[in-house]
Amino acid sequence: MTIVYEALAKIGFMFALIMGMVVVLIWMERKGAAYIQDRTGPNRAAILGVRLAGLVHPVADVFKLLFKEDVTPTNRHRALYNLAPWLVMTVALSTYAVIPFGDFLTVAGRRIPLVVADLDVGMLYILAVASLGTYGVVLAGWAANNKFTFLGGLRATAQMISYEINMGLALLGLMLVFGSLRVTDITAGQGALLWGFIPMWGVVVQPLGFLLFITTVYAETNRNPFDLPEGESEIVAGYHLEYSSMKFALFFMAEYAHMVIGAALISTLYFGGYQVPWLPRPALESHAGLLLTGTLIFTLVMSLLIAFAFLRRASRERGKFQDARDREPGLGAGLWLIIGLAAAAGLTRQPWAVGSAGAEVFASLAQVGVFLFKLVFFAWLFIWVRWTLPRFRYDQLMNLGWKVMLPLGVANLLVTALVMAVV
Amino acid sequence: MSTGELKKGGWADQDHVPGIKSELLELNMGPQHPATHGVLRLLLKTDGEIVYQVTPVLGYLHRCAEKIAEGVNYKQWVVYTDRFDYLAPMCCNHAYVTAVEKLMEVEVPRRAEHLRVVTAELSRIASHLIALATFGLDMGAWTPLLYCFREREEILNLLERISGGRMLYNYMVPGGVRYDVPNDGWVESVLEFITMLENKKIKDYNDLLTYNKIFIERTADVGVIDEATAKAYGCTGPVLRGSGVKFDCRRDDSYSIYDKFDFEIPVGMGEQGTVGDCWDRYIVRVREIEQSCRIIRQALESLPDGSVQAIDLIKPVKVPVGAAYSRTESAKGELGHYIISDGGQTAFRNKVRSPSFCNLQVVEKVGVGQMVSDLVALVGSLDIVLGEIDR
Numbered sequence: 001m002t003i004v005y006e007a008l009a010k011i012g013f014m015f016a017l018i019m020g021m022v023v024v025l026i027w028m029e030r031k032g033a034a035y036i037q038d039r040t041g042p043n044r045a046a047i048l049g050v051r052l053a054g055l056v057h058p059v060a061d062v063f064k065l066l067f068k069e070d071v072t073p074t075n076r077h078r079a080l081y082n083l084a085p086w087l088v089m090t091v092a093l094s095t096y097a098v099i100p101f102g103d104f105l106t107v108a109g110r111r112i113p114l115v116v117a118d119l120d121v122g123m124l125y126i127l128a129v130a131s132l133g134t135y136g137v138v139l140a141g142w143a144a145n146n147k148f149t150f151l152g153g154l155r156a157t158a159q160m161i162s163y164e165i166n167m168g169l170a171l172l173g174l175m176l177v178f179g180s181l182r183v184t185d186i187t188a189g190q191g192a193l194l195w196g197f198i199p200m201w202g203v204v205v206q207p208l209g210f211l212l213f214i215t216t217v218y219a220e221t222n223r224n225p226f227d228l229p230e231g232e233s234e235i236v237a238g239y240h241l242e243y244s245s246m247k248f249a250l251f252f253m254a255e256y257a258h259m260v261i262g263a264a265l266i267s268t269l270y271f272g273g274y275q276v277p278w279l280p281r282p283a284l285e286s287h288a289g290l291l292l293t294g295t296l297i298f299t300l301v302m303s304l305l306i307a308f309a310f311l312r313r314a315s316r317e318r319g320k321f322q323d324a325r326d327r328e329p330g331l332g333a334g335l336w337l338i339i340g341l342a343a344a345a346g347l348t349r350q351p352w353a354v355g356s357a358g359a360e361v362f363a364s365l366a367q368v369g370v371f372l373f374k375l376v377f378f379a380w381l382f383i384w385v386r387w388t389l390p391r392f393r394y395d396q397l398m399n400l401g402w403k404v405m406l407p408l409g410v411a412n413l414l415v416t417a418l419v420m421a422v423v
Numbered sequence: 424m425s426t427g428e429l430k431k432g433g434w435a436d437q438d439h440v441p442g443i444k445s446e447l448l449e450l451n452m453g454p455q456h457p458a459t460h461g462v463l464r465l466l467l468k469t470d471g472e473i474v475y476q477v478t479p480v481l482g483y484l485h486r487c488a489e490k491i492a493e494g495v496n497y498k499q500w501v502v503y504t505d506r507f508d509y510l511a512p513m514c515c516n517h518a519y520v521t522a523v524e525k526l527m528e529v530e531v532p533r534r535a536e537h538l539r540v541v542t543a544e545l546s547r548i549a550s551h552l553i554a555l556a557t558f559g560l561d562m563g564a565w566t567p568l569l570y571c572f573r574e575r576e577e578i579l580n581l582l583e584r585i586s587g588g589r590m591l592y593n594y595m596v597p598g599g600v601r602y603d604v605p606n607d608g609w610v611e612s613v614l615e616f617i618t619m620l621e622n623k624k625i626k627d628y629n630d631l632l633t634y635n636k637i638f639i640e641r642t643a644d645v646g647v648i649d650e651a652t653a654k655a656y657g658c659t660g661p662v663l664r665g666s667g668v669k670f671d672c673r674r675d676d677s678y679s680i681y682d683k684f685d686f687e688i689p690v691g692m693g694e695q696g697t698v699g700d701c702w703d704r705y706i707v708r709v710r711e712i713e714q715s716c717r718i719i720r721q722a723l724e725s726l727p728d729g730s731v732q733a734i735d736l737i738k739p740v741k742v743p744v745g746a747a748y749s750r751t752e753s754a755k756g757e758l759g760h761y762i763i764s765d766g767g768q769t770a771f772r773n774k775v776r777s778p779s780f781c782n783l784q785v786v787e788k789v790g791v792g793q794m795v796s797d798l799v800a801l802v803g804s805l806d807i808v809l810g811e812i813d814r
Contacts, residue, residue, distance in 0.1 A: 033565070033566075036563070036569070037565055038564050038569065038570065038571035038573060039569060040671060077675055120462075127533065127572075127670050135721070147448060147449075148450075151471075151472065151795070154471070224563060225563065225637055227563065231563065231796070231801055232457055232563070233457050233458040233560060233561045233562075233563065234458065234795055234796050234799050235795070236456060236457060387566050388566060388631075389563075389635070389637055390559065390562040390563045390564035390632070390635060390637045390638045390641060391562060391563025391564075391641075392637060392640070392641070393640070393641055393793065393794060393796045393797070394472055394794060396640055396641075
């Protein structure tokens with residue numbers, strides 16, 4: 001039974017992580033777009049007058065979409081029309097099963113690997129589930145019985161199928177280098193050092209493969225510059241044109257869930273996943289006391305500085321709005337002071353002399369934290385690219401996929417194989 | 424794809440598999456569509472994504488402005504010209520008052536002429552900024568839109584300071600302009616703005632959009648309007664100049680005081696593809712912004728003193744019997760006003776030749792045989808304003 005509870009706990013954690021990240025990413029996208037475009041971005045929605053820098057907006061969005069009328073086209077294919085958004089969402093969530101978010105955690109003497117399902121053929125699983133994602137989009141486009149959605153669905157099919165081949169080719173090189181189809185093996189392999197000083201990350205041993213892979217991931221998530229299936233200015237909203245209310249919300253969330261997964265795949269396969277560079281798991285555990293003390297001191301100093309900045313703002317802007325918004329800087333200062341106090345409390349408990357059990361927990365948490373950091377960075381990269389580049393045209397996309405990336409992928413595979421055979 | 428092949432309906436209109444009828448897809452782009460720049464409706468016949476036939480359907484914004492001209496007097500109709508090309512209303516004002524003044528044979532004060540040129544060129548810059556912005560948006564680039572609107576906002580602020588209106592100004596009247604320069608350093612603000620635009624902002628647009636590889640791929644060699652087609656369809660403005668024809672009413676049929684200024688007429692040269700492609704029309708607008716800045720600087724540096732109104736605005740405008748046609752270069756192209764007067768308070772007939780209307784017609788020819796995305800690029804590069812097409 002324990003193993004069932006473990007699995008359930010891990011699934012719950014993953015689900016919470018993705019859903020939390022979706023909310024954070026929606027916020028990041030809107031705020032990030034705003035800063036890239038030289039404007040302020042969302043800052044109106046508030047809870048009791050506290051705006052949390054726009055973080056209330058995703059919550060407000062959810063409520064808005066929940067209570068909106070669900071307008072459906074009359075001549076839809078009822079079953080498929082209702083199925084499509086769930087299919088998209090389910091597929092988006094299930095890719096995550098094979099991605100490790102940490103090495104292992106020892107709880108009550110049991111060594112729990114921090115991955116939902118450690119499949120032998122994890123890489124194949126990723127490719128297979130990614131292909132399934134096409135179905136939801138195509139069905140949505142077809143079942144809504146609208147010409148624009150239909151065109152969007154067609155574009156999505158062609159795009160996703162073409163780019164899956166390239167994704168497979170890019171991953172083949174990686175599989176050759178690490179000699180395994182198991183995602184945990186590949187991540188563990190990236191903890192090693194190349195020539196003794198460069199972390200053997202996927203991007204170091206497979207630079208071209210990385211470029212191909214990141215391009216295909218962008219294409220698979222239907223994000224700019226590959227957002228043809230929903231090309232706003234051409235086919236209005238593409239495949240999800242006829243969806244509203246919660247069904248639209250599912251497509252919307254699936255897009256961000258795909259972004260989370262794309263970012264997780266990029267960081268897991270090419271940037272060492274949970275591996276802290278130059279600090280493999282044994283080193284993390286043996287230096288846990290030092291690292292923990294350093295982290296706590298850093299947190300303490302930073303939170304005090306931020307709290308101080310908030311306090312200065314509070315005194316500078318006293319009575320600026322004459323309403324609840326005036327409480328915001330004080331609240332921010334309080335929040336950071338609490339974090340600082342927690343760090344200080346941690347420091348009084350002699351973190352430099354942490355025991356071996358504590359060291360293990362610390363090492364696991366550090367790995368999860370590093371993984372999350374990489375994930376957020378690559379998610380930000382998605383946003384950055386979207387607000388910078390224009391969109392490809394359909395035939396240009398196909399040319400890029402079949403005439404440029406496919407030969408490059410094959411060449412990359414051949415060169416990798418040759419090098420592997422010689423070395 | 425040859426035109427003959429397309430006329431037959433091409434591949435899709437024949438039955439290739441016995442028993443399965445294949446036909447062209449009829450697609451209704453608009454009147455509510457993000458890329459038709461207003462209430463334009465494009466009736467497409469496509470084979471998948473390839474366009475076989477495109478028919479623009481107009482009239483969704485028709486407001487009988489020309490008929491109204493027969494009912495309101497000459498000064499009152501200026502406000503209706505604001506609403507033609509609402510992105511460059513000063514240019515429309517200018518075109519109309521030029522026609523009325525031709526009929527009245529009135530001498531416009533020098534200071535008023537300078538102010539007209541400055542405001543009209545500011546309006547032109549604002550209009551071109553929107554053209555760049557929405558063209559980028561049609562290509563899927565969002566950020567240039569916000570950048571261009573940021574600069575347009577500055578222009579609206581400047582024009583608000585001189586005319587009181589942010590979008591519809593009603594600034595020019597027969598015989599001059601309504602208001603003189605405000606006493607708050609307006610001239611310095613304009614000079615400061617155009618210096619900033621010339622030195623910094625245009626470089627930003629070029630870095631972000633103009634020379635972006637994907638943008639060039641999407642626009643070069645797309646929607647090519649050759650010189651003969653452009654002339655045959657009566658295209659004017661940046662569309663005609665994009666096709667390599669060096670024609671500009673400000674220079675070739677000079678009105679107002681444009682002959683006093685030193686400026687160049689940029690034309691499309693096929694730098695990234697063929698002469699007359701979407702990229703050429705785009706770059707012509709970018710370069711025209713620079714030239715407009717030059718004109719504004721010259722006009723403001725030589726701004727004479729004196730009155731800004733030749734006739735008493737409180738009395739009704741007296742227009743003798745006769746007819747007059749004025750052609751001016753608005754932001755979109757050649758804007759003409761043909762006025763017939765019977766000596767009364769109102770015009771007997773007022774016909775407007777709007778550039779967007781003529782420019783749009785070329786879609787029917789050039790849009791054929793392209794992909795839907797290219798059609799969006801073509802319409803975007805024509806920079807049409809529906810208020811001017813339907814009037």
